């Protein structure tokens with residue numbers, strides 16, 4: 001990963017991509033979503049402050065554990081003056097997100113167990129397949145249909 005000399009306080013999008021490991025398109029996306037900001041030069045080129053590197057590292061680390069961008073954006077917006085997350089900010093937020101991650105792992109384990117029941121079955125039955133009809137959405141409609149068929 002190329003080093004950026006300390007005396008450089010602003011980065012082009014290419015430098016930010018090279019140093020952070022994020023694709024230029026991802027950086028544009030983060031900017032469009034309000035996660036990072038840049039100023040424009042007279043030639044309409046983006047310049048990012050050096051601390052955007054840490055901001056991008058924060059975003060990517062959070063994304064890697066499956067934290068939705070909207071949650072990341074809220075977390076960044078809640079920091080005083082929307083500052084770049086400090087070491088303490090990341091420690092606090094990552095601890096809070098661990099509970100969410102545990103919950104998602106539990107849900108995924110449950111889904112995996114249901115999927116195991118589907119392997120080799122293929123019925124996708126609304127009556128019996130939990131993955132096909134996870135909330136039993138049509139349970140009421142089935143009862144209604146039966147009532148109608150019975151002439152009630």
Ligand code: FES
Pocket residue numbers: 117118121122123124125128129130131132
């Ligand atoms: S496909 Fe038959 S139980 Fe899911």
